[in-house]
Amino acid sequence: MKARVTVTLKSGILDPQGKAIEGALKSLGVDGVASVRQGKVFDIELAATDKAKAEAALKAAADKLLANTVIENYRVEVLS
Amino acid sequence: MKSAVLVFPGINRERDMARALKLASGNETAMVWHAETALPKGTDLVVVPGGFSYGDYLRCGAIAARAPVMDAVRDFAAKGGLVLGVCNGFQILCESGLLPGVLMRNAGLKFVCRDVHMRIERSDTPFTRGYNAGQVIRVPVAHGEGNYEADEETLKRLEGDGRVLYRYCSAEGEVDEASNFNGAAHSIAGIVNERGNVLGMMPHPENHVEEIMGCTDGRGLFAGLVQHHEKAA
Numbered sequence: 001m002k003a004r005v006t007v008t009l010k011s012g013i014l015d016p017q018g019k020a021i022e023g024a025l026k027s028l029g030v031d032g033v034a035s036v037r038q039g040k041v042f043d044i045e046l047a048a049t050d051k052a053k054a055e056a057a058l059k060a061a062a063d064k065l066l067a068n069t070v071i072e073n074y075r076v077e078v079l080s
Numbered sequence: 081m082k083s084a085v086l087v088f089p090g091i092n093r094e095r096d097m098a099r100a101l102k103l104a105s106g107n108e109t110a111m112v113w114h115a116e117t118a119l120p121k122g123t124d125l126v127v128v129p130g131g132f133s134y135g136d137y138l139r140c141g142a143i144a145a146r147a148p149v150m151d152a153v154r155d156f157a158a159k160g161g162l163v164l165g166v167c168n169g170f171q172i173l174c175e176s177g178l179l180p181g182v183l184m185r186n187a188g189l190k191f192v193c194r195d196v197h198m199r200i201e202r203s204d205t206p207f208t209r210g211y212n213a214g215q216v217i218r219v220p221v222a223h224g225e226g227n228y229e230a231d232e233e234t235l236k237r238l239e240g241d242g243r244v245l246y247r248y249c250s251a252e253g254e255v256d257e258a259s260n261f262n263g264a265a266h267s268i269a270g271i272v273n274e275r276g277n278v279l280g281m282m283p284h285p286e287n288h289v290e291e292i293m294g295c296t297d298g299r300g301l302f303a304g305l306v307q308h309h310e311k312a313a
Binding site: 017070 | 138139142143146175181182184185186187188189229230231
């Protein structure tokens, strides 16, 4: 089973890397960029075949390690 | 005073730390591998040193904070044992939940490696009794993620309880924007937990303890810990 965990900074948390990327996009002349926030994507293969169990495992992975919930939010998706 | 320095893959200041501890205490320091599940018997102080544990993968300190030895450190701290985390060690203590908040990318996005000044906010703690309150010392920093942040309520509690022990300042002791080189909230360089037995700090006092290093301002921290131990013993 393929799954994806997406980790993003909570709103209101300063994101200097996102700001730097935003500046670079603007200087490249990419039109209409209002703001950029960067984050992380984890593509995970799971042995589970049960969707609910897979989601529970991904949530545990995100809570225990993948995200620092002081500053980050996460989203889990089972892809197939 | 018996000290134990934790060793994670990618750490690089553990021997500097062991040397500074030996200089202050006269005792050899135990080096404790991250896969250990117990600390050496009779340990008085656990130090989480600086470096780049696990190559700073995922988030600085995130993987080291989940190492087996950290459960032993949590037990040790819960019993009132003294824990000192420097630089990557501070990041590891925050990631492990032993200290509140988080160390974010420096506001200027650059890795900063130079001497800075910090002010000792109070002298009545095991980590600061070797100094006077208000004293300014010169210490090296070397980090890319030292910008301390926490939510408003946590910051209010840290300040209200006097848990900010070290603050970045000018050579004259002025806490201003210009000397807050990494953008840390309230210019925080070091904090303690609620009980006051776990300290995390970004600067490296262990690198300013001998004449040959050009400065000995870091000695007070280690001398104070030894004094505290001798008084308690």
